[in-house]
């Protein structure tokens with residue numbers, strides 16, 4: 088689905104990612120993990136084509152981002168930003184309908200299919216009862232779920248999500264992340280997400296990409312890379328992994344008194 092070839096990213100004089108050669112297959116669910124400032128959002132924006140690489144390139148379905156016409160690229164990948172500001176009084180439904188724009192080649196107005204898909208996406212995020220509300224009146228978690236609904240409404244094979252669990256209560260963290268895992272497993276969609284909750288990441292992801300923040304990186308299956316010793320080194324703090332039934336719980340080791 089997606090690959091990067093000798094991809095390097097810099098900010099100022101700092102190298103964030105060096106020579107990333109990465110293959111992301113159809114149906115895989117990846118978590119990008121690293122400490123604050125390691126370059127996770129910068130990488131995600133680069134994968135979405137919203138920022139140019141400093142060297143190397145990104146390809147989706149075998150074509151480099153530059154080779155994709157923008158309207159076609161918009162039907163390939165959807166991007167959930169870490170934060171958003173709403174300047175205008177759009178309703179929740181209008182916000183999600185506007186995400187259907189890439190499907191309107193020759194006409195401006197949405198059709199009844201768009202309306203049905205938008206309402207299904209809102210229902211999947213349990214915010215369909217808010218369809219008529221002004222987005223500026225929503226709580227942080229409600230707004231986040233509307234943003235994820237807008238992403239689902241785009242119905243793209245590739246989902247790029249920057250901290251999707253942000254602002255969500257515990258129940259919605261679990262339901263949203265489980266839905267993403269199910270979309271990958273059952274519909275062959277590919278998800279790449281940034282997140283700080285290691286337990287949640289481990290429970291839904293098939294693979295992880297770890298960023299050190301100095302250019303170095305490690306990619307592999309969850310079993311290969313989400314190990315206490317490796318995560319401790321990438322996150323700069325000792326981490327313990329506890330087994331609870333068949334789940335792995337990741338907790339920071341206590342600092343010495």
Ligand SMILES: Nc1ncnc2c1ncn2[C@@H]1O[C@H](COP(=O)(O)OP(=O)(O)OP(=O)(O)O)[C@@H](O)[C@H]1O
Nearest residue numbers: 098099103121122123124125126127128129130281
């Ligand atoms: N426009 C910019 N100008 C200057 N520095 C920037 C810019 N954008 C990002 N950076 C810097 O690049 C580094 C990587 O930022 P990025 O947002 O990718 O980190 P992150 O891993 O997503 O961090 P977090 O976990 O805090 O969200 C940070 O040190 C950040 O300050």
